[in-house]
Amino acid sequence: MTERPAPEMLRADLVVEYPFTRTTGPVIGAFLTGLRDGRIVGVRTSDGRVVVPPVEADPTTGDTLDEMVEVASNGTVVTWTWLDPPRPGSPWDRPHGLGLVLLDGADTPMLHGLLVDSPEELETGMRVEAVWAAERTGHVHDLVGFAPEGSGVAPAPHAEDPGDEPVRSVRTPIRLEYDFIPSSAAQEYLHAYAEKRILGNRSPVDGAVFVPPRGVDPRHGVAATELVDLAHEGHVGNFCVTHLPIPGRTDLTTPYVSAWIHLDGADIGFLGLVAGCEVDEVRIGMRVRAVWKPDDELGPTAENVLYWEPTGAPDVPVDEAGNRAWTARRDRDETGGPADA
Amino acid sequence: MREVAVVSSAIHQVEALTFTTDVQLMIPLVNAVRDAVGITQDDVDFTCSGSSDFLAGQAFSFVHTLDAVGAVPPISESHVEMDGAFALYEAWVKLQTGEADTALVYSYGKSSPGSRRDVLAAQLDPYVVGPLWPDAHSIAALQARVLLDAGLATPEDLAAVAVRSQRNAVGNPNALRSSADVTVDDVLAEAVVADPLRPSDLSAESDGGCAVLLAAGDRARSLCDRPAWITGIDHRIDPQALGLRDLTRAPSAALAAERAGATTGRLDVAELHAASTAQALVLHREFGLGDGVDVDPSGGSLAADTLMAAGLVRIAEVARRISAGDADRGLAHASSGPCLQQNLACVLEGE
Amino acid sequence: MGSLGERTAVLGVGQTEYRATRGDVSVAGLVREAALRALADAECTWADIDAVVIGKAPDFFEGLMMPELFLADALGCAGKPILRVHTAGSVGGSTALVAASLIRSRVHRRVLTLGFEKQSESNATWALSLPQPFSVSINAGAGGYFSPIIRQYMARSGAPELIGCMVAYKDRRHALRNPYAHLHQHDLTFDQVVEAPMLWDPIRFSETCPSSDGACAMVLGDEAAGDASDRPVAWVHGTAMRSEGNNFPGRDEVSPQASRDCAADVFAQAGITNPRAEIDAVEMYVPFSWYEPMWLESLGFAELDQGWRMVEDGSTSLDGGDLPVNCSGGVLSSNPIGASGMIRFAEAALQVRGLAGDHQVDGARRAFGHAYGGGAQYFAMWVVGAEKP
Known part of the structure; x- marks a missing residue:
């Protein structure tokens, strides 16, 4: 430790x-x-x-x-x-x-x-x-x-x-007051946002990449310390159309779309807003890219990505979207795919 | 009862785990206890943990810590919002049903981000006591004065407990407060912080965690040269309100110890979970610990007190001494709540 | 391995009335109401109880840290053992299973187990998800978490859009027969369920659980206690718990492997090979209506992607269905979170004891109790029967 x-x-x-x-x-x-x-x-x-x-x-x-x-x-x-x-x-x-x-x-x-x-x-x-x-x-x-x-x-x-x-x-x-200090992995993740980078953790066992990095491979219960840069593009693994305002988020007008974003190169999703299209156009498998704050407003926060917008590229098939991507890859390529240790 | 033993354990305690999350803390400990006996999570039949949302300032804080175990594929698992010693009790019960032969137990606490003595006031009657926000040091002080006023202890007696703890803690990498040459006069020279208690009278607050692996019968013998057999384990509780209790006593501690078999037969070693030197003296009396017992050889919880793990650490410390052949029979004690309200006694023996 | 455990019986059940606010009682008064009713049902007194196992969801609901310490004497525990379980939403079920293990292991002969929540003391959204620094908050409440999973089920199974509304309407109708239920919507129509505002599309307000105050308790006993009881008892035929990680590559969120493994384990223990045919009543944890067809499939009551058909054809209704689900009205009609799982387990026991009153399934001999929690990752299940296993 x-x-x-x-x-x-x-x-x-x-x-x-x-x-x-x-x-x-x-x-x-x-x-x-x-x-x-x-x-x-x-x-x-x-x-x-x-x-x-x-x-x-x-x-x-x-x-x-x-x-x-x-x-x-x-x-x-x-x-x-x-x-x-x-x-x-x-x-x-x-x-x-x-x-x-x-x-x-x-x-x-x-x-x-x-x-x-x-x-x-x-x-x-x-x-x-x-x-x-x-x-x-x-x-x-x-x-x-x-x-x-x-x-x-x-x-x-x-x-x-x-x-x-x-x-x-x-x-x-x-x-009750707590002095909240993010973990070393979270510190690096947040600082990287200020440089317009999104970091993940790579598993030392099977190479799976997790975002945000938490310093752990949850499949194997081992530390994952290697940090990797991730693409700023991916697909919607799944989503929710929310009609309820969130306390403290006056900037969000309802309905809005919160989605599990599966970045290219990452093996799990993380939550983000999808915008830049009509709410009813959002679908599982839709390709999206990050829309960043202006460079002079960047800070060490995940809020630097304002939302994720459609790229217009063809969708990922529903059967291979989200967490199914891992399983689909494994099923498709037993030898070259990710190990299921 | 089925034979169940501690076959491996791992402890990590420091003053503050500033950049380490609960899951990062537990990964090496969980892996250490499995690696020590050469098994993987697939060989673990039951897993049980203990922690507190209030310490974390986050609801469901234990959910992410599960990742330290690697619960893929799924595991048979449970969690208590209690010290890990009680998680060990639940695991011991599971092994008694015959539905499991091995069990992984872990617990952890990271109290440094908050004010632990104030957080603990949230355990008290929320209607007429909690709103006065009596902190844990004050509660410990009220009990200590009762002991002094009753003539059951002197300030020198309290200081002697602190000295023993600090001297025993020398060489224990998981102790925060240790000193080879501290004296009773040194302790008595400290300024009173929670009248009548001095800093050395109060347990040293630590962050940390502990993992323990249990196994039954021949499985234990195959995993470990000298398993620390749990020959008795019991826990009891008293009413909480201080006014309802004789604070010079801890009836639930005495009862748990008696039912665990700690009050009959020789004890080589005892590890106590006390928040103050006064509490340690109350426990001495309830357990009838004589001169022949090596009390708190690790320094006890006075030397490092990780909320939610300190009780499990006591079990691990006794088990280590038995497995190492340094002791044949020992008592490990865990407590919870104000003034030793809830107590667990675990008797461990070598073969 | 191989269990040599003691046979375990449910000797008594006690529930409070579930309400948005139980303004007439303290937390101690609330848990005592359930405990005293369970003792009365079991024809026991406090003195007969060897130990107590209590469960609840996050302590922040009542702002009381490890409340079992404060509640010990209210639960007649002076000088006795008390354990406090917390496994997220499944806690009520897990708590009952820890209590059952105390009997099964022959550590104790009679155990009181209890789950509670007094949600009105604070606010569910606050207590369940305290805002954490440096995390971007874009998902309002549990519905925001489970909505995508439901969407995925709908896409995969091709279920018609109104299946969720049918479940909600059925459970609210069932609740009218349960005097303890929180929601008693006598005049509710199916159209009103459908027309209710959408909160987390595809989840409507009418398809969500309420926030309730309440407690549920059971007295469990060993074989001798079960044999000696003058009142009907429920015998425990199988128990299982499973947990898996919250988010990992390849995780099936719709039908988590932990759910499937747990069901396979509990049915194997009970000697059940065809759950739909061999189970007479089901109490499953359905906080959002669509989870009924999803769990029917995951648990093996229906084939993959076919669970919704059982809803559509009325199979899960107390009125003529062959597998009545949530005859009590379920979580959709009463939800004191820490108790909700135990209510499922207790209602299953009431069915096989023949004591479920107006929501009794005629001749129920074997019933299934189910709870889940976290991100659908913690599972607790039991099978109870009228006959000794």
Whole structure:
């Protein structure tokens, strides 16, 4: 496994982000409704313990639980740690403690923030009380955290209107950031586009050529490191006429044709747009060539090929188009054709 | 139970696989375990892998990794979204049915592109815990303090575990953190990063992968001079919520070890999958590891912890020592989830 | 090699109602609904279960990494083993097969297996294909992937254009007899199916599967448990899984070799030489309507290029067909992805147990459950029967 840096390393942020809307069911819903109303509720298990936050099933027997029990909003720190700086995605914007707090009336501790200025102010066994958000919506963030008892935080005001509907769903956005660095094979493939070249990988076993290059011959499970230049012409192995817009591709007007393009010299297809003709003229086996961006707009990206247009040359027979090409060649020429190792 | 053994294994762990994809990582490992015993994929009856989409930031991330095996012609294959040790368990079950005599197991994890300690918060209760985004280091710290407060360990005890790991890791090419002369005082001199834990208390995050080949009965004997026989394997889980658990204990680890036969009879070696030195001490206690057991001779997961592969690496490390004749009987452990929530124990023996 | 395995029985089946949004439950509530119904059907309690095998498609759907960890106690797993399977769209089937192997190997005596998806928590297009840097995005969704393959089948087989619509109409009619189905389109006409907007030509909107919330569970047991059951059980006659690469030279995308090999294996285990004659009910994974004739051929129920004729002449209809396919309404009527494969396996079991209710095939003795995933490259299949093998 050699680590081979490319001349100019391509990298990009990959952000996995979604504002999940979660339906809560009655038990989690009761807990979140309680928080909205300035109360903390747990659930009683089969053996009489009060679990906070509540769970839907008895952790020992699996039985369904539904007896909600209100507990105090103050209690004792069971264990703690300190976060400086706070973690991204957490509700806190300054250094804080994180701990398990056993509320009075509960038999199990709950996790939340500990609101003090330094870790020196934290110790196991200390008494703390809930600090409530002024605006509460039925979310675990309605509880800002726990502060030392007697630190002067007023008790939570109960909801003005107890007739409010119970909480049934909660929004819990997730955002994860990844530093996306293409593989060495992909780096070379992308850089080659800037020079108006399309690269493939050649199998060391049977000479089959794969595009885009992934550094692997998938038929044999071996590394394929040899890079080869491919023609900018090929045929449509197969295609889809899409009537749906793609999020983020405002440049595409529907319907458009996405196709498996089988380049001359390559043994598998890769996806491309077909244009320069009517949508209903596109057919399996149609010969196409690359239409490139102007030279002064070329960059290290596959988007340099704007689309594939018909060449007007005779079609490849349907039986020999796409992945059938490999099989047809093998069947036609048992000795000179590609080996089926 | 049918006799099943580890007949070959391959490991690769580094700090970051910057330009190497999962499939490029796995090709040499998969080929190595087959080549070591002179077989090809055609001779492999069942294949099972483990990985995580969340680590990759991509759905169905395992689909392209299948190309490392060369699944042409098609293979009998399965995938678990779990550590590779659990993929090995599934393969072991398959061999127990008698429908397969050989099985290829592999797993891999590349956590360096993201913030692993934060990604792992996505494992927690998504309604009332996840939105607080408690990172994995903080969760490990909460457990460590419970252990310290209960008087079951001192900071010196934790540091001693770190020292053992780093010293044992010397000479292990797959370890990230090793030192021949580190002392308890050196570790205690490190600044606390996740109170009460220091950097050396937290496992060294690595990228990497592992492949293992299993074979049954005489097939194993024909492939390997000294197969590492799996004489017991079991896994168990505890409820997830930290508040529901006594964090000084890992009942599922104790139960799995007992059912795998690890708590009776002599153990020469044990490889533990712990995210912190405190977790290693919890496991010592649950497994009843005495002075005669060589614990974490590779450095354990503290020296290199590849998410999704660290458990399978433990099995490979024990199997290697048995096949090499350095040990006769060993315990390999894998875990998953916060604070040792889920645990697998595998007892391996030489003949 | 040669199996000496334990005989395996399906003791119970539990399904949730499949809906676009199950707004009344959490993820734990959803899986428990299916699990508790399966336990009740098997006349078991949590204490009777030795282990749980759970499956689902990408974790991004619920934004919950390895959700089996969070769900362990909701599934009565404290102190028990739980395995989590993920083999793309075939996962529901693969999950059931891993559970079956735990019985077959005599590792356990009773296993709960469950597949689920709560797709309403996010969005299917997002969760299935997170945008990746440096890749050019020109294929919107799974339909964009499978449309060319369907086009190739149509070109090769010479099938009339409306075969896909006939499948969609049939499955939606079947769904009216299944109270759990997501789509209950009582007033749907064939013309409406035909006139529905084209999304990924040749795939119309009416020929695609919905996005559903739901879970499906089964309790599997060993021979003694099957013998002891007061309720009818389904016996497992054969199981098989196959996988192949996603894109390689010479790959037959229409009828992948992995599909053909998997079917040959499972039918051989069941002693079946003429699937069409010897199978009474089929539950196959048809997320886009044209996959019914395509799989009929690939699996050996029809000759090459002739599968569409079985659709055209009504052979696959519950109303008078000799090989009813997807009597439950199939994936086209309910699609919680991680559960969809297991629903196929469970519905096959319900047929041979005689418990399929209004969509029961009269006198069904042997049934076939099927799932596929990825780029039609992962396959899981089983044959179940009313008689002990």
